[in-house]
Amino acid sequence: MKKVELAEHSGFCFGVRRAIKLAQDAARKSKLPIYSLGPLIHNRQEVERLRGKGIHVIENLSGMESGTLIIRSHGIHPKLLKEAKSKGLSIVDATCPFVRKVHQIVALLKQDGYEVIVIGEKRHPEILALPGVKVIEKKSDVSKMRKRKQLGIVSQTTQTIGNFNEVVQALLSKAPELRIFNTICLETVKRQESTRKLAGRVDSMVVVGGYNSANTRRLAEICRRAGTETHQVETADEIKPAWFKGKNAIGVTAGASTPGWLIKEVMKKLRA
Numbered sequence: 001m002k003k004v005e006l007a008e009h010s011g012f013c014f015g016v017r018r019a020i021k022l023a024q025d026a027a028r029k030s031k032l033p034i035y036s037l038g039p040l041i042h043n044r045q046e047v048e049r050l051r052g053k054g055i056h057v058i059e060n061l062s063g064m065e066s067g068t069l070i071i072r073s074h075g076i077h078p079k080l081l082k083e084a085k086s087k088g089l090s091i092v093d094a095t096c097p098f099v100r101k102v103h104q105i106v107a108l109l110k111q112d113g114y115e116v117i118v119i120g121e122k123r124h125p126e127i128l129a130l131p132g133v134k135v136i137e138k139k140s141d142v143s144k145m146r147k148r149k150q151l152g153i154v155s156q157t158t159q160t161i162g163n164f165n166e167v168v169q170a171l172l173s174k175a176p177e178l179r180i181f182n183t184i185c186l187e188t189v190k191r192q193e194s195t196r197k198l199a200g201r202v203d204s205m206v207v208v209g210g211y212n213s214a215n216t217r218r219l220a221e222i223c224r225r226a227g228t229e230t231h232q233v234e235t236a237d238e239i240k241p242a243w244f245k246g247k248n249a250i251g252v253t254a255g256a257s258t259p260g261w262l263i264k265e266v267m268k269k270l271r272a
């Protein structure tokens, strides 16, 4: 009998849980469908479930002239918020408070004359929502930068501490004055830490979550770095028994955007 163990911290984080609750509450109260600009969370199966509850995804505001817009936990760029308000849309703001804190730090740094760098992924919605910042993804991006007078540094909330440290280290030579804010959120740290620990004591890891979810991909990366055979799946159907031949202990973890019902299905299939 193989042992299957779930990471101590996995699945929905506080911010995602809150966004889904706000969206579902709004959908219950409204007679009309409500919309999120881009998927509410990076999980196709959960987005599909929410569609059944009247929460739809739109790619831009051009076709939306009335109704309710839900702002995702990633936040929204001020220009888009202005556009939504000018159309008279009803707005439900589900920006995660930890993301909002990053916006506040960036604003204060700019006010104090710092050029702001965010360590994160250029195309991630959380980063696209931040106006007037320079995005650095990895330490090799730093070498191309010219020297600055003052640098303010923040992080995408779901970065790994390892990448954050590497980039900060490289940035130290780029300005005589730096103000560094580690804005990786505690929920992310807890998921990454418990994944690392679990990956270190099992033969094989299964990471559950959307292929479009950056924080899920990062968990898979952590498992691989621990030297453990790792499989990422979106659903239980993707699991292949052959992966676990000769393996005794299997670990399971899931990104902050993975709903509990998908994790349960994976656990059930693995235990069976």
Ligand code: SF4
Residues within 6 Å of the ligand: 013, 014, 015, 016, 073, 074, 096, 097, 098, 099, 157, 158, 185, 186, 187, 188, 256
């Ligand atoms: S990962 Fe952290 S910052 Fe992002 S939505 Fe979840 S709680 Fe908020």
